[in-house]
Amino acid sequence: MKILVAIKQVPSRDSQLRIDAAGKWIHDSDLGYEINEPDAYALEEGLQLREKHGGEVIALCAGPARAAPTIREALAKGADRAVHVELEHPADLDTLGQARLLAAAARTENADLLLMGLQSDDLGYGQTGVVMAELMGLPHATIIMQVEKQDGGIRVKRELEDGWFQFLEMPLPAVLTIQSGINKLRYATLMGIKKAKTKEIRRVTSAELNVSAEPNVALEKIYAPQRSKHTAMLEGSAKEQAAKLVEKLKFEVRVL
Amino acid sequence: MSVLAILEPSHRMSAETLVAAQQLGAELGAPVSAAVLGSGLDSAVAALSDKKLDRLYVVEHEGLAAYTADGFTAAAADLIRQTGPSLVLFPHT
Numbered sequence: 001m002k003i004l005v006a007i008k009q010v011p012s013r014d015s016q017l018r019i020d021a022a023g024k025w026i027h028d029s030d031l032g033y034e035i036n037e038p039d040a041y042a043l044e045e046g047l048q049l050r051e052k053h054g055g056e057v058i059a060l061c062a063g064p065a066r067a068a069p070t071i072r073e074a075l076a077k078g079a080d081r082a083v084h085v086e087l088e089h090p091a092d093l094d095t096l097g098q099a100r101l102l103a104a105a106a107r108t109e110n111a112d113l114l115l116m117g118l119q120s121d122d123l124g125y126g127q128t129g130v131v132m133a134e135l136m137g138l139p140h141a142t143i144i145m146q147v148e149k150q151d152g153g154i155r156v157k158r159e160l161e162d163g164w165f166q167f168l169e170m171p172l173p174a175v176l177t178i179q180s181g182i183n184k185l186r187y188a189t190l191m192g193i194k195k196a197k198t199k200e201i202r203r204v205t206s207a208e209l210n211v212s213a214e215p216n217v218a219l220e221k222i223y224a225p226q227r228s229k230h231t232a233m234l235e236g237s238a239k240e241q242a243a244k245l246v247e248k249l250k251f252e253v254r255v256l
Numbered sequence: 257m258s259v260l261a262i263l264e265p266s267h268r269m270s271a272e273t274l275v276a277a278q279q280l281g282a283e284l285g286a287p288v289s290a291a292v293l294g295s296g297l298d299s300a301v302a303a304l305s306d307k308k309l310d311r312l313y314v315v316e317h318e319g320l321a322a323y324t325a326d327g328f329t330a331a332a333a334d335l336i337r338q339t340g341p342s343l344v345l346f347p348h349t
Contacts, residue, residue: 130329
Protein backbone atom coordinates (compact mmCIF):
# COMPACT_ATOMS: atom_id res chain seq x y z
CA MET A 1 0.00 0.00 0.00
CA LYS A 2 1.35 3.41 -0.95
CA ILE A 3 0.49 5.81 1.87
CA LEU A 4 0.86 9.58 1.69
CA VAL A 5 0.77 11.43 5.02
CA ALA A 6 0.30 15.20 4.98
CA ILE A 7 2.02 16.86 7.92
CA LYS A 8 2.00 20.50 8.96
CA GLN A 9 4.51 22.39 11.03
CA VAL A 10 2.80 24.55 13.65
CA PRO A 11 3.97 26.80 16.51
CA SER A 12 4.84 24.59 19.48
CA ARG A 13 2.38 24.52 22.33
CA ASP A 14 4.72 26.09 24.86
CA SER A 15 5.45 29.09 22.61
CA GLN A 16 4.76 32.57 23.94
CA LEU A 17 2.15 33.96 21.60
CA ARG A 18 2.34 37.69 20.88
CA ILE A 19 0.17 39.33 18.27
CA ASP A 20 2.14 41.20 15.60
CA ALA A 21 1.83 44.90 14.84
CA ALA A 22 -0.63 44.36 11.98
CA GLY A 23 -2.89 42.36 14.34
CA LYS A 24 -3.23 39.63 11.73
CA TRP A 25 -0.79 37.02 12.97
CA ILE A 26 1.61 36.24 15.79
CA HIS A 27 5.28 37.28 16.07
CA ASP A 28 7.13 34.53 14.21
CA SER A 29 10.43 35.32 15.89
CA ASP A 30 9.16 34.24 19.33
CA LEU A 31 8.08 30.82 18.21
CA GLY A 32 9.36 27.30 18.40
CA TYR A 33 7.87 24.88 15.88
CA GLU A 34 6.78 21.26 15.95
CA ILE A 35 4.69 18.79 13.99
CA ASN A 36 0.95 19.36 14.31
CA GLU A 37 -0.13 16.79 16.91
CA PRO A 38 -2.94 15.04 15.00
CA ASP A 39 -0.56 14.80 12.00
CA ALA A 40 1.94 12.92 14.20
CA TYR A 41 -0.80 10.33 14.85
CA ALA A 42 -1.60 10.19 11.12
CA LEU A 43 2.08 9.51 10.41
CA GLU A 44 2.20 6.79 13.07
CA GLU A 45 -0.93 5.18 11.59
CA GLY A 46 0.70 5.20 8.15
CA LEU A 47 3.86 3.60 9.54
CA GLN A 48 1.87 0.88 11.35
CA LEU A 49 -0.19 0.10 8.23
CA ARG A 50 3.02 -0.20 6.21
CA GLU A 51 4.52 -2.51 8.85
CA LYS A 52 1.43 -4.76 8.62
CA HIS A 53 0.75 -4.69 4.90
CA GLY A 54 4.00 -3.53 3.26
CA GLY A 55 4.36 -0.60 0.90
CA GLU A 56 5.70 2.88 1.28
CA VAL A 57 5.04 5.94 3.47
CA ILE A 58 5.64 9.35 1.94
CA ALA A 59 5.48 12.50 4.08
CA LEU A 60 4.00 15.55 2.35
CA CYS A 61 4.53 18.97 3.88
CA ALA A 62 3.69 22.44 2.58
CA GLY A 63 5.70 25.08 4.39
CA PRO A 64 8.70 27.42 4.42
CA ALA A 65 12.35 26.39 4.82
CA ARG A 66 11.88 26.18 8.61
CA ALA A 67 9.64 23.12 8.07
CA ALA A 68 12.79 21.08 7.23
CA PRO A 69 13.30 19.72 10.80
CA THR A 70 9.65 18.57 10.93
CA ILE A 71 10.12 16.73 7.63
CA ARG A 72 13.41 15.21 8.84
CA GLU A 73 11.69 14.04 12.02
CA ALA A 74 9.03 12.24 9.95
CA LEU A 75 11.80 10.55 7.97
CA ALA A 76 13.64 9.65 11.20
CA LYS A 77 10.50 8.02 12.56
CA GLY A 78 10.30 5.87 9.47
CA ALA A 79 8.73 7.62 6.46
CA ASP A 80 10.49 6.34 3.33
CA ARG A 81 10.78 9.71 1.63
CA ALA A 82 9.23 13.17 1.63
CA VAL A 83 7.75 15.82 -0.65
CA HIS A 84 8.26 19.41 0.50
CA VAL A 85 6.00 21.97 -1.16
CA GLU A 86 7.95 25.18 -0.65
CA LEU A 87 5.76 27.98 0.53
CA GLU A 88 7.23 31.10 2.13
CA HIS A 89 4.11 32.46 3.89
CA PRO A 90 1.70 29.61 4.69
CA ALA A 91 -0.51 31.92 6.78
CA ASP A 92 -1.40 33.85 3.59
CA LEU A 93 -3.20 30.83 2.17
CA ASP A 94 -6.80 29.99 2.99
CA THR A 95 -8.02 26.41 3.36
CA LEU A 96 -8.89 26.11 -0.32
CA GLY A 97 -5.42 27.36 -1.32
CA GLN A 98 -3.69 24.93 1.05
CA ALA A 99 -5.86 22.07 -0.17
CA ARG A 100 -5.24 22.94 -3.84
CA LEU A 101 -1.52 22.91 -3.25
CA LEU A 102 -1.55 19.63 -1.31
CA ALA A 103 -3.91 18.00 -3.82
CA ALA A 104 -1.69 19.01 -6.74
CA ALA A 105 1.36 17.57 -4.98
CA ALA A 106 -0.55 14.42 -3.95
CA ARG A 107 -1.72 13.81 -7.53
CA THR A 108 1.90 13.33 -8.61
CA GLU A 109 2.20 10.40 -6.18
CA ASN A 110 -0.99 8.37 -6.89
CA ALA A 111 -1.12 6.99 -3.35
CA ASP A 112 -3.64 4.34 -2.25
CA LEU A 113 -4.30 6.06 1.05
CA LEU A 114 -3.93 9.70 2.09
CA LEU A 115 -3.76 10.42 5.80
CA MET A 116 -3.53 13.61 7.81
CA GLY A 117 -4.55 15.01 11.17
CA LEU A 118 -8.17 16.04 11.53
CA GLN A 119 -7.21 19.66 12.19
CA SER A 120 -4.21 21.87 12.76
CA ASP A 121 -3.23 23.21 16.17
CA ASP A 122 -2.71 26.73 14.78
CA LEU A 123 -5.73 27.58 12.60
CA GLY A 124 -7.91 24.61 13.43
CA TYR A 125 -10.28 24.82 10.46
CA GLY A 126 -10.49 21.02 10.22
CA GLN A 127 -11.25 21.27 6.51
CA THR A 128 -8.02 20.78 4.60
CA GLY A 129 -8.27 17.00 4.27
CA VAL A 130 -11.91 17.06 3.23
CA VAL A 131 -11.44 19.84 0.68
CA MET A 132 -8.37 18.07 -0.67
CA ALA A 133 -10.34 14.84 -1.09
CA GLU A 134 -13.16 16.65 -2.91
CA LEU A 135 -10.65 18.36 -5.23
CA MET A 136 -9.15 14.96 -6.03
CA GLY A 137 -12.56 13.27 -6.38
CA LEU A 138 -11.71 10.75 -3.65
CA PRO A 139 -13.92 9.29 -0.91
CA HIS A 140 -13.12 10.66 2.53
CA ALA A 141 -13.91 10.18 6.19
CA THR A 142 -13.04 12.33 9.20
CA ILE A 143 -12.18 11.88 12.91
CA ILE A 144 -10.81 8.39 12.35
CA MET A 145 -10.13 6.21 15.40
CA GLN A 146 -9.19 2.96 13.66
CA VAL A 147 -8.15 1.79 10.19
CA GLU A 148 -8.31 -1.83 9.03
CA LYS A 149 -7.37 -3.04 5.61
CA GLN A 150 -9.74 -5.54 4.06
CA ASP A 151 -10.44 -7.01 0.62
CA GLY A 152 -11.09 -4.24 -1.85
CA GLY A 153 -10.64 -1.36 0.58
CA ILE A 154 -10.61 -0.37 4.21
CA ARG A 155 -12.91 -0.36 7.24
CA VAL A 156 -12.67 2.67 9.49
CA LYS A 157 -14.08 3.72 12.84
CA ARG A 158 -15.21 7.34 13.16
CA GLU A 159 -15.75 9.20 16.39
CA LEU A 160 -19.13 10.93 16.60
CA GLU A 161 -20.58 13.06 19.36
CA ASP A 162 -21.61 11.93 22.85
CA GLY A 163 -19.56 8.72 22.82
CA TRP A 164 -21.02 7.39 19.57
CA PHE A 165 -18.95 5.71 16.86
CA GLN A 166 -19.59 4.94 13.22
CA PHE A 167 -18.01 2.17 11.15
CA LEU A 168 -17.58 2.71 7.42
CA GLU A 169 -16.30 0.56 4.59
CA MET A 170 -14.51 2.52 1.91
CA PRO A 171 -12.81 1.76 -1.38
CA LEU A 172 -9.24 2.86 -2.04
CA PRO A 173 -7.84 5.34 -2.84
CA ALA A 174 -9.33 7.37 -0.01
CA VAL A 175 -8.53 10.30 2.27
CA LEU A 176 -8.78 9.95 6.07
CA THR A 177 -8.37 12.64 8.70
CA ILE A 178 -7.02 11.09 11.89
CA GLN A 179 -7.96 11.79 15.51
CA SER A 180 -5.21 12.24 18.09
CA GLY A 181 -4.81 9.19 20.32
CA ILE A 182 -5.62 6.59 17.62
CA ASN A 183 -2.29 4.87 18.36
CA LYS A 184 0.84 5.19 20.46
CA LEU A 185 3.43 7.52 18.98
CA ARG A 186 6.94 6.21 18.52
CA TYR A 187 10.17 8.09 19.12
CA ALA A 188 12.76 8.35 16.40
CA THR A 189 15.61 5.92 17.09
CA LEU A 190 19.24 6.91 16.78
CA MET A 191 19.45 4.65 13.74
CA GLY A 192 16.34 6.30 12.31
CA ILE A 193 17.81 9.76 12.74
CA LYS A 194 21.01 8.64 11.00
CA LYS A 195 19.12 7.02 8.13
CA ALA A 196 16.88 10.08 7.66
CA LYS A 197 19.89 12.06 6.37
CA THR A 198 20.14 9.86 3.30
CA LYS A 199 16.41 9.74 2.48
CA GLU A 200 14.98 11.61 -0.49
CA ILE A 201 13.21 14.97 0.01
CA ARG A 202 11.66 16.11 -3.26
CA ARG A 203 11.14 19.88 -3.32
CA VAL A 204 8.43 21.50 -5.45
CA THR A 205 7.07 25.04 -5.65
CA SER A 206 3.48 26.17 -6.12
CA ALA A 207 4.51 27.54 -9.56
CA GLU A 208 5.75 24.08 -10.57
CA LEU A 209 2.47 22.60 -9.36
CA ASN A 210 0.64 25.24 -11.35
CA VAL A 211 -1.50 26.31 -8.40
CA SER A 212 -2.51 29.91 -7.94
CA ALA A 213 -2.49 31.00 -4.33
CA GLU A 214 -5.05 33.79 -4.53
CA PRO A 215 -7.02 33.50 -1.27
CA ASN A 216 -10.81 33.71 -1.20
CA VAL A 217 -10.88 34.15 2.55
CA ALA A 218 -8.75 36.81 4.25
CA LEU A 219 -7.81 36.74 7.91
CA GLU A 220 -9.06 40.07 9.23
CA LYS A 221 -7.84 40.18 12.81
CA ILE A 222 -6.66 37.96 15.63
CA TYR A 223 -6.86 38.85 19.31
CA ALA A 224 -6.41 37.31 22.73
CA PRO A 225 -9.58 36.37 24.63
CA GLN A 226 -10.99 39.48 26.28
CA ARG A 227 -11.80 39.03 29.93
CA SER A 228 -14.01 41.44 31.69
CA LYS A 229 -15.56 41.11 35.13
CA HIS A 230 -18.89 42.60 35.69
CA THR A 231 -21.04 42.55 38.81
CA ALA A 232 -24.79 42.62 38.62
CA MET A 233 -27.01 43.15 41.67
CA LEU A 234 -30.23 41.17 41.74
CA GLU A 235 -33.12 43.19 43.12
CA GLY A 236 -36.38 42.16 44.70
CA SER A 237 -37.47 39.73 47.39
CA ALA A 238 -35.38 36.65 48.15
CA LYS A 239 -37.75 34.59 46.03
CA GLU A 240 -37.55 36.95 43.07
CA GLN A 241 -33.75 37.14 43.37
CA ALA A 242 -33.52 33.34 43.37
CA ALA A 243 -35.70 33.14 40.26
CA LYS A 244 -33.52 35.75 38.49
CA LEU A 245 -30.37 33.91 39.51
CA VAL A 246 -31.68 30.61 38.11
CA GLU A 247 -32.61 32.36 34.87
CA LYS A 248 -29.11 33.86 34.54
CA LEU A 249 -27.40 30.54 35.31
CA LYS A 250 -29.62 28.82 32.76
CA PHE A 251 -29.59 31.24 29.85
CA GLU A 252 -26.50 33.46 30.29
CA VAL A 253 -23.92 31.28 32.03
CA ARG A 254 -25.56 28.09 30.72
CA VAL A 255 -24.48 25.91 33.62
CA LEU A 256 -27.92 24.58 34.56
CA MET B 257 -29.12 38.02 -1.79
CA SER B 258 -30.43 35.00 0.10
CA VAL B 259 -29.48 32.80 3.05
CA LEU B 260 -29.67 29.01 3.12
CA ALA B 261 -29.37 27.00 6.36
CA ILE B 262 -28.59 23.33 5.83
CA LEU B 263 -29.88 21.57 8.92
CA GLU B 264 -29.26 18.26 10.61
CA PRO B 265 -32.70 17.14 11.78
CA SER B 266 -33.27 16.85 15.54
CA HIS B 267 -29.84 18.24 16.42
CA ARG B 268 -29.89 21.12 18.91
CA MET B 269 -27.20 22.94 16.95
CA SER B 270 -29.57 23.04 13.97
CA ALA B 271 -32.02 25.18 15.92
CA GLU B 272 -29.18 27.61 16.69
CA THR B 273 -28.12 27.59 13.03
CA LEU B 274 -31.65 28.40 11.97
CA VAL B 275 -31.84 31.32 14.41
CA ALA B 276 -28.45 32.59 13.19
CA ALA B 277 -29.72 32.38 9.60
CA GLN B 278 -32.89 34.29 10.51
CA GLN B 279 -30.87 36.98 12.31
CA LEU B 280 -28.54 37.36 9.32
CA GLY B 281 -31.53 37.39 6.98
CA ALA B 282 -33.12 40.19 8.99
CA GLU B 283 -29.86 42.19 9.05
CA LEU B 284 -29.25 41.74 5.33
CA GLY B 285 -32.88 42.03 4.31
CA ALA B 286 -32.51 38.66 2.59
CA PRO B 287 -34.95 35.75 2.37
CA VAL B 288 -34.00 32.74 4.50
CA SER B 289 -34.51 29.16 3.38
CA ALA B 290 -33.61 25.89 5.07
CA ALA B 291 -32.79 22.44 3.78
CA VAL B 292 -32.82 18.95 5.23
CA LEU B 293 -31.07 16.01 3.58
CA GLY B 294 -31.63 12.35 4.25
CA SER B 295 -34.18 9.60 3.92
CA GLY B 296 -37.56 9.37 5.64
CA LEU B 297 -37.64 13.05 6.58
CA ASP B 298 -41.37 13.42 7.35
CA SER B 299 -40.92 14.18 11.06
CA ALA B 300 -38.05 16.60 10.33
CA VAL B 301 -40.22 18.41 7.80
CA ALA B 302 -43.13 18.54 10.27
CA ALA B 303 -40.84 19.99 12.96
CA LEU B 304 -39.77 22.79 10.61
CA SER B 305 -43.21 23.52 9.17
CA ASP B 306 -44.01 26.33 11.62
CA LYS B 307 -40.64 28.08 11.25
CA LYS B 308 -40.40 31.42 9.48
CA LEU B 309 -38.83 30.35 6.20
CA ASP B 310 -39.00 31.52 2.62
CA ARG B 311 -38.64 27.91 1.48
CA LEU B 312 -37.84 24.52 2.92
CA TYR B 313 -35.88 22.23 0.62
CA VAL B 314 -36.19 18.52 1.27
CA VAL B 315 -33.54 16.35 -0.38
CA GLU B 316 -34.56 12.73 -0.02
CA HIS B 317 -32.60 9.76 -1.30
CA GLU B 318 -32.05 6.28 0.06
CA GLY B 319 -28.29 6.83 -0.38
CA LEU B 320 -28.57 9.52 2.29
CA ALA B 321 -30.18 7.21 4.88
CA ALA B 322 -26.87 6.77 6.73
CA TYR B 323 -24.63 9.81 6.99
CA THR B 324 -21.50 9.75 4.85
CA ALA B 325 -19.48 12.89 4.26
CA ASP B 326 -19.10 12.39 0.52
CA GLY B 327 -22.76 11.49 -0.06
CA PHE B 328 -24.00 14.53 1.83
CA THR B 329 -21.34 16.74 0.21
CA ALA B 330 -22.53 15.75 -3.27
CA ALA B 331 -26.20 16.35 -2.38
CA ALA B 332 -25.56 19.66 -0.60
CA ALA B 333 -23.32 20.90 -3.43
CA ASP B 334 -26.03 20.13 -6.01
CA LEU B 335 -28.64 21.92 -3.94
CA ILE B 336 -26.43 24.99 -3.47
CA ARG B 337 -25.63 25.11 -7.21
CA GLN B 338 -29.31 24.88 -8.11
CA THR B 339 -30.60 27.40 -5.60
CA GLY B 340 -27.66 29.86 -5.69
CA PRO B 341 -27.81 31.33 -2.16
CA SER B 342 -25.35 34.12 -1.26
CA LEU B 343 -24.66 32.67 2.17
CA VAL B 344 -24.85 29.04 3.36
CA LEU B 345 -24.91 28.12 7.05
CA PHE B 346 -24.22 24.69 8.53
CA PRO B 347 -24.36 23.52 12.12
CA HIS B 348 -20.85 22.61 13.30
CA THR B 349 -21.40 19.03 14.42
